[in-house]
Amino acid sequence: MGQPPKAMQEVLLAEPRGFCAGVDRAIEIVERALAKFGAPIYVRHEIVHNTYVVNDLKAKGAIFIEELDDVPPGATLVFSAHGVSQAVQREAQARGFTIFDATCPLVTKVHVEVAKLAKEGYEFIMIGHKGHPEVEGTMGQLDHGIHLVEDVADVARVQPAQTEKLAVVTQTTLSVDDAAEITAAVRARFPRIREPKQQDICYATQNRQDAVKLLSSQVDLVIVVGSPTSSNSNRLRELAARLGTTAYMVDAADELRPEWFTGIARVGLTAGASAPEVLVQAVIARIKALGAVSVRSMDGIEETVKFPLPKGLKTSAA
Template identity: 80%
Template sequence: MEREVLLAEPRGFCAGVDRAIEIVERALQKFGAPIYVRHEIVHNTYVVNDLKAKGAIFIEDLAEVPPGATLVFSAHGVSKAVRNEAAERGFSVFDATCPLVTKVHVEVAKLFKEGYEFIMIGHKGHPEVEGTMGQLNDGIYLVEDAADVDRVQVRNPDKLAVVTQTTLSVDDAAEIQAAVKRRFPNVREPKQQDICYATQNRQDAVKVLAPQVDVVIVVGSPTSSNSNRLREVAIRKGTASYMVDQPGDLKPEWFEGKVRVGLTAGASAPDILVQQVIERLKALGAVSVRRMPGVEETVRFPLPKGLGDKSMSPSSPH
């Protein structure tokens, strides 16, 4: 049997990631190196190393940034405290927070003014969760699973809203949200779910792909929440699945006796890595590559003021 690669559609970069990388590249073009970036701009090793080579310096603590420097906030968003510290230190700031994360921040601020407390569904320690929870000093409680919901103590169960990390498993989040609703029947839920369109689309594509293949490969870095979720979605469908940060991570034994290989990529993984993985799969015996039909994404987010200057040459396609 000839081995075939099936490509999930959509896969790879989303609009928020595209925008975040372009912000760093344009800042480098306009102001020259170094440009400081708080936290990895997106959770992908290749992207971070590529930007480092162009003159970006990634830091976690604003004390590492010299006075007067240009600073970019990562796509995951930051807490109010970080934003205030950057303003106090007088940095020139470009905010690469994904607009869909900003939407959650705005909702939290608005409902807090109306007297609401919050349950946040997300992963402890993830920078997006720290950023969203850091919009408030108190009154926001993190739950990672349904069991956590039982432990939450709120002041007024009738003034409670739920928000979600944008890169969760859609199915996991729905399960936890149902537990929140059972315990707090009057909880206010978002008009549109907080899980972003790209996370949803990539998970839906894997749900279609996984039953049709013998093994699923997800291109993504270990720190990438949405990439990890894609692997879990495939496993839940009963298909063996592995995540690779680069083509060299592929192990020949994963493909022994496997005729059809499914391939997808997290929202922070560049297409160049997908192409390199395809080449490696060909070296391991894949003969053909077929693209699955899927949702076409047309979402585009504008750049911040000062970087969207039309006279500047647009950065090369990623």
């Protein structure tokens, strides 16, 4: 007779997981703007790529728009955590909106680097995903001179106007391993290329990917909590799958399917940097209802990064 299927015993939680400092700050900016100025507050693009967060802020009075034409005169406008182009910034200022910039400071760091090196005559190769708002924002820091590459094959096709002054920048939420591979191809083709002092991929993306590498080898199945639009959440699921562990990404607990857990003894659980812990807890409750006996957190890096709020939204000292 065949062996009976394994009973589900344990949920293993990745550490760290979920919100990063940039996401915390972006959500707080919208909430404080609502408290200070009242609804509605207009937000250009989803403040962070998470359905639950966006719907929660909509219920509180945030209106999410893609085009500045949809913002009435005199309104308060927040730029999303992904950053915006210079053209969007100029247009918003020209229209006289009260603007709060929720761009993640680690994305702003890339924008500052691009502006500084462009003044020195540099062209850029940007590693990132075409159409992602962060990529559009970074490429929109200059009118021309930034060449996007999405994979190693793209590197061979890039035709910069010159190679004497060439620098590489990276979307902050990429797969660390993919970015390293593409960077190596860039370096091989353009040996004199200038690289950032610190890699552009953010600490939170790196930490969550490192945690999934540790997690994957210890479990039979990985569940990633994150929305389909979230770049860093998608990378977590891809990474677990690449390491040979079956992996699914869910936006909420009701997307979990009982058949995924048949014959699974241990489930690994993580969340992208824009996914709130309330969703993780709901997923844990659902997995327990499907038969898991215990929940355990892995050891992992404790993140202590905190980014300051923009002037005008800080609370005054009591």
